[in-house]
Amino acid sequence: MDFLFQFAALFSAITWASSGAILKTIKFNKYFSFPFFEACISFVIMIIVILLWGEWNSILNENFDSYLFFSIAAFISCVGTVCYVIGIQKTSIGVVFTIASSSNVLVALLFDIFLNSVRHSALVLLGAFLVLSGILLMNIKSFTSHEKQRIIGVIGGIIAGSMWGIAVFFNDRALIDGSVLNGTLIRAIVSMITLTLASxxxxxxxxxxxxxxxxIKILSAGSLITISSLFWFISLDYTSGSLTAMFGSTSPIFAIIFGYFFLKEKIYKLEYLSILLAFVGIMIIIFFKS
Known part of the structure; x- marks a missing residue:
């Protein structure tokens, strides 16, 4: 079971992509609306889960450092989300997402190497490169379009990904003594507060x-993201931050697959190649991770 928990970030990517398939059918006029609704849904779900499992005592008795690190991580992650939202207003979402995903993995990897003394084999790094190459290839048209890329959008993607990578480090620290349920609950609370202020x-x-x-659609998508968050925290609890970031970055690949099966969207030749590259990268990481 512990072996499967290490790859929970893959299930996180799958459930995140599933929520995206639902979100494509919803029209929002304000960018912060759904992230706020998702945080509220996540808060309610986590309260119910904690009550059913009788985990209040363990959560209330967690040490101060866990609360602090979870809160810092949630705030930094939320700031990253705000930067991402600003970025996609200024340039193509494909460009911003590709830059953000790459920055996220790179920053998480640097923290693991220099602060956590984690070393990955050359094959694992090759797998991560193939995953990110698949994401880049999927969005290559956004980079090669004649539309002039705005520097604010690019910077927004870099900051967003970097913030998410830093948040991985603090969540990793919090999980040394903290619990997955507490991390997910604090993420929801801090997100509600931060997004209200940002709005x-x-x-x-x-x-x-x-x-x-x-x-119903918002509730379904929000519930899937809550499950995705739980899987993500479980993965981080059992493996390194950089590996969690690598697996988590595969969500757009699964989004293409779900779009094909459930939204009848076309998959083009480049997208087939991007899916192949990403899955080869995932297999390499799984088989050759230390």
């Missing part, structure tokens, strides 16, 4: 949910 600062007021079908 006012950037004048992106949170939208109201009026239609019942929209509510």
């Amino acid at each position: 006012y600062i950037f004048r992106q007021k949170i939208e109201r949910i009026i239609e019942r079908i929209q509510f």
Whole structure:
């Protein structure tokens, strides 16, 4: 079972991609609306889970450092999300996501090497390179389009990915004595607070949910992201931050697959190649990780 937990970030990527397939059918006019709704849904789900499992005592008795590191990680991650949202307003989402994913893996890898003394084999690094190459290839049209790339969007992607990579380090520290449930709960609470403030600062007021079908879709997508977050924390608890970041970065590959099967979207030749590269990279990481 411990062996499977090490690869929980792959299940995190799959559930995250599933939520994306649902989100594609929802129209939001304000960028911070869904992240806020997701944080609220995650908060409610985690409260229910903690009550059912009777984990309140262990959570309340966790040491201060765990609370502090989880809170710092959640805030930094949320700042990264805000930068990502700003970035995709300024340039192509494909460009921003590719840069953010690469920055996330690179920063997490640097923290592992220099602060956690984690060393990966050349084959694992090759696997990570193939995964990121697959993501780049998937979004290559965004880079080669005649539309001029705005520097603010590119910088937004770099900052977002770097913030997410730094958050991996603090979450990793928190999980030394902290619990997965507490980490997921704190992420939801800090996200609600941060996104509320961000919505006012950037004048992106949170939208109201009026239609019942929209509510069901938001609830479904938010629940999937909550599950994704739990898988991500489980993976980080059993393996290094850089490996978790590598596996987690595969979500757009699964998004293409879900889009093909459930949204009847076409898969082009370059996307087939990107999927192949990513899966080869994943297999290399799985078989040759230390």
